[in-house]
Amino acid sequence: MQTFLKRVENRATKLLVGAIMPDLAKQMDAEGLFTEAGQANTEHLIVEDNGADVTIFSFSGFDVLYAGLARFEFRNVLRGLGRKANLVFVRDVHKTGFHLRPDGQPGGLDYFESEINAVIARLGSTHNVAIGSSSGGAAALWFASRCNMQETIVFGAVLSADGFTRPSHALRTVCAFGRLLREPRAYFEMLIVTIGAWWGLKAINGQFRPDELMNPLKAYAERANEMKTTFYYGAHSFADAWHARQMGRFERVRLVPLPTGRHNTPAFLKQRNQLAMALDAGISPPQWKLEPAAEIAPVVA
Numbered sequence: 537m538q539t540f541l542k543r544v545e546n547r548a549t550k551l552l553v554g555a556i557m558p559d560l561a562k563q564m565d566a567e568g569l570f571t572e573a574g575q576a577n578t579e580h581l582i583v584e585d586n587g588a589d590v591t592i593f594s595f596s597g598f599d600v601l602y603a604g605l606a607r608f609e610f611r612n613v614l615r616g617l618g619r620k621a622n623l624v625f626v627r628d629v630h631k632t633g634f635h636l637r638p639d640g641q642p643g644g645l646d647y648f649e650s651e652i653n654a655v656i657a658r659l660g661s662t663h664n665v666a667i668g669s670s671s672g673g674a675a676a677l678w679f680a681s682r683c684n685m686q687e688t689i690v691f692g693a694v695l696s697a698d699g700f701t702r703p704s705h706a707l708r709t710v711c712a713f714g715r716l717l718r719e720p721r722a723y724f725e726m727l728i729v730t731i732g733a734w735w736g737l738k739a740i741n742g743q744f745r746p747d748e749l750m751n752p753l754k755a756y757a758e759r760a761n762e763m764k765t766t767f768y769y770g771a772h773s774f775a776d777a778w779h780a781r782q783m784g785r786f787e788r789v790r791l792v793p794l795p796t797g798r799h800n801t802p803a804f805l806k807q808r809n810q811l812a813m814a815l816d817a818g819i820s821p822p823q824w825k826l827e828p829a830a831e832i833a834p835v836v837a
Contacts, residue, residue, distance in 0.1 A: 594626065626679075673693025691802050699778050768805075
């Protein structure tokens with residue numbers, strides 16, 4: 537009976553996500569997250585050693601996987617850049633923001649930090665880049681800071697669930713009826729992300745003490761003068777713009793507002809054939825520029 541109910545739940549989730557966010561549903565389906573076998577997958581670290589001096593670490597998140605793409609598709613996007621790089625995929629198996637180890641025990645942050653440092657030492661790259669979207673973006677900032685990486689590229693990084701769950705912020709998301717008329721997909725996407733952030737924060741707070749939780753902004757502040765960051769976000773999303781402003785005070789952070797209210801900005805860029813360009817613009821540009829990358833997708837009213 538329990539197996540049957542689980543199948544019904546998976547089917548209902550697939551239909552709901554597919555109706556509101558079809559691109560996300562395709563990604564989740566490709567990763568097998570609508571099946572019991574896929575959900576039971578504990579593969580948390582995948583390393584592709586291509587003998588390169590650049591290694592790209594991609595961190596999964598709650599709502600989008602591997603910076604908004606299924607792993608195989610993301611690999612193709614990176615290879616299409618013509619850059620030789622080692623690829624490392626780090627998966628948050630239990631959807632707790634990497635706070636649990638793959639075996640479900642506490643101490644996840646220390647465990648993944650140790651694993652990532654071991655990979656860096658083994659591959660021997662002199663240039664390490666962390667990328668991620670949403671909570672995966674927060675993880676990218678956290679682990680890049682803790683593991684002394686050189687660059688981060690994040691999409692709508694959730695620096696604190698407070699950006700979504702604070703009553704005044706949640707109310708603005710719910711009451712964004714103008715966005716509902718102009719960009720309905722963005723409205724419902726942000727609504728789901730806000731509910732998910734509230735639910736996820738409730739679950740995490742029930743398992744961990746405040747001092748045990750990831751604080752990507754604090755970790756980044758300790759290495760802000762040593763690491764470059766490109767921060768893409770939906771300019772018309774109040775919550776995402778709020779997070780971007782928190783990062784904007786650091787000198788080596790380049791904020792890139794995109795003309796959308798969507799939270800899943802990798803999918804937004806991919807639909808416009810601009811995701812590869814966005815990644816390429818963030819990885820070791822010839823000359824670091826702090827002004828917004830207008831060639832990616834200029835913000836319009």
